[in-house]
Amino acid sequence: MKKLNTYLLVLMGVFALTWSACTDSYDYDPAEEIAGAQVYFSTAMPSQVNLAKNATSFDVTVSRINTTEALTVNLTTTDKSGLFTIPTTANFATGAETIKLSIGYDPDKLEYDDFKAITIAIADANLTTPYGTSTYSFKAGIPAPWTSLGNAIFSDAFLFEKTYQVELQQNDLDPTMYRLVDPYSQGLEAEGLSTHGDQSPYLTFQILKAGDMINKVKITTDGLVHFDAYCTGFYNTSNDYNKNVDAHHPSDFTNFQAESFWMYSTVKAYTKEGKPAIVQLAPYYYMDGLGGWDYSQKDGVVRIAFPGIVLTDYTAEVAYIGRYTDVSNKNYAIAKVTLGEDVESAKIALVSGEDIEAAAKGIIDGSIKSEELTENGTITFPCDEGGVYSFVVVTYGSGEAQENASVTFNFSTGGSPFDDLLQGTSIDDYVGNWLIPAATSSASGNLAASVKKVDNQTLVVKGLLGEDGYDDTFYLDYDKETGWIILAPQDVEPYDGYDAVLALINSSAGKLTTKEYFVGGLTKDGKLTFLNAESNTVEWDSFGYCAITDKGASLYSPYCKLIWSSVKKQSAEMNTKLLKGFSMQPLQMNKKTFSTAKNIKVAQTIDGVMVK
Known part of the structure; x- marks a missing residue:
């Protein structure tokens, strides 16, 4: 199902620009012809040069426009590392447009993944051109070698509903080191999450053994997993936060400097040969300078099933x-x-x-x-x-x-409000026709629906929308111990070509959730009353039908309220009157906007000082 996300409607003005003149001829000064050799560095050259362990030099290309004569160009160079031998001149032959500078190095003196800054510049400004760059700054080094193991199954339950096939690589020098290649781009696009494209290119993690160190703490447990902080790429626009959401190992924070806080990032299963099969990560999701969401003590948040492993759901x-x-x-x-x-x-x-x-x-x-x-x-x-x-x-x-x-x-x-709900109510006492108060932005009234028994644990509600050709069925769960019923978010029939859900709504804020639910029961006066479950993080005041459009979640029903009255006969005309002229309304998805007061922790309430 497409993901629910914040829907922003931006009205943009369209302006016409016009230009007119009253003459057909114009005077102009021709551009001055540029003299000299016009030597430059191509802007297409890389900002990082990956060197080979089995080589001793690499080339940098210098170009020129005027090729009529042989030319020697003096160069200035900067190499604070002192590990590279860089020519101080570029010597062009007659007719040559380019020359390759051979820069030497000793591969035994370069550490893996330690890239050094180098700058090469044309010394004589008279030989340069305004149409090219006279300076080339870049970094050079030997990247650590990685071997692809194939596609792993990746999931992040904090952000995504689905799992994704992502390439997993193992470090050739340190086989305890692994990395996923661009693990978030697929999910961000497929599930409609807001992003500025800042997601980290790799998610790098290491499988530890007892005796290894994290922040000067010697761990005592085999199979713990440490991972480098990374950007998920999700850009949180709710409440005007406008921040990327990063993922951190809890050891990045000063309040989590003990092994007991790191136990949920671990290897969950091994193969018969003792190799990792399933790894889970338990991040602290964090918006820089604001705060975040502590998932560091939870199972099943980020899961990585190694290639060839079937991911099981024991959550x-x-x-x-x-x-x-x-x-x-x-x-x-x-x-x-x-x-x-x-x-x-x-x-x-x-x-x-x-x-x-x-x-x-x-x-x-x-x-x-x-x-x-x-x-x-x-x-x-x-x-x-x-x-x-x-x-x-x-x-x-x-x-x-x-x-x-x-x-x-x-x-x-x-x-407690639950004291008003009668206990021990039979499932059969909920069967019948009910009037449900409802409202749109311009009208209010009652909708009628029928409730029927499916089995001893399930009730079905039908007819709430009264729209010909549309099956508005949804279900209620019955708990025989209390005699109460649960109204939970659920998939409903697609609407107008879009996937659709029945969701809980806060009508004043224009937000919805598919993760929380209502508990309902009969009161002494015979009303069917729904209350927010004790664990709900927001006071939801209604429910409704929402389509998952290309632009986000849109309500296609009125706000249906929570105190129902019994009626002898369902009236389709009543529903039609209230629903007439109703149009879809955009809503914010609470899971995506993360604006719940109990979920968000601001910087003042958590010790968010980074210790790395």
Whole structure:
């Protein structure tokens, strides 16, 4: 599906330039003829010259326009390294347009990837030309040799929905060093992300062993991965930030100078021969001078499956969606779990505090009580006291534990909007016709839709848009433990040739999300009321249908509100009246603009001092 991105509409004026004259003849002075040899350096010559380890010289071309006579041209040179032998004259034969300067070097004295600055200039200004450059400045050095291993499968879950085939190279001199060639350009273009083309040409990483050093810290764990800071190329225009988003290893920041902060950048799987098969990186995404997003303690952010390796998805997502109190006045915390495609089973536990690693180990060795899951859904845990808690999930596949996911939250046993939702409501009580308050930019009213039961865990909503020939179906998930339902973003039928989604919306800000959701239930007065899940980062006030156009996300429905009323009969005429004349409206995608207050950390609230 095409990615949702910020949609900017720019109105540009069109101006006509006119010119007129009242005479047909003009006087002019011819350009003065340029004398001399007119010696120059071609502007097409490279700014970096890659030298060979098995050579001792390279050539620089000097050109001239006037070739009638033999000519010796004096040169001035600058080479602070003192490692190059550079001629001080260029000697042209009669009729010769170019001469090659042979610059000598000793390859044994040059370090790999250490490029030295050199400048060559024509000493006599009378021999130059205004139509060419009289100075050539460049860098010369021997690049470290790399061997292509083929195409790896690359993904960055922070930016991209899809995976991409990207060339992976291994350093011939240090086989622990690898690099991806231009890993971000494909995704930026394919998924419609804003960019100024500043993405780094390489993503370079090194697989470490116990005893290696990072910032003078000796690590104790085999298989950790360090990577050089790089620019993703994503240019964040939200909130007028107008900054590139870079990716850093957490060791680049002064607050993360311990091995415990580096454990999520690691080799996730090895081949039978002991070679790396899957590597994951856990970057701190950062906008210079502003702040960023700390993904350094998360699994599955950047994943690299080496050539020939099938990338498996053993990830999980877990969210705290709220609390409910049963008729016996017992409190429960509710988790929503989404399992990766290759997860065979998972275990989840509710633990006090936020020591995720200890909890995951306890789940695996059985010292912490957990519940087993084999499919996506919600699960509740008794929780009688307020405080800081974490849901921790461990996924399993191929007979062993694979990855873990967690969410930490503040649990309160006091009053909550969820207290107004009736508990234990049967799925059948949601079946019927409902009036849904809705609004456009110029009108408001009610839409009618029918809710029917699909199975014991699913409800289907139809008829909300009432448009002939368009299937506006979307689904609600039912949780039998609480009796509540979940309205989550989802794919819907394409609209006008574009992919489309049902999304949560903040109508006042004109933003949407496809990552958060509503929790709904019946109230005492029979209303079907939807609330923001406890883990939502924005107060979403409505939902709607959005098309993913070439210019971004556009709403093609009214803003549908969150308190529904039961009605005996659905009225298609009512829907038609409100929808008449409605036109698509651009929205901002919250995942792409990253403008959520809880997600963005400004420079004053993080210690963003670089230590490299």
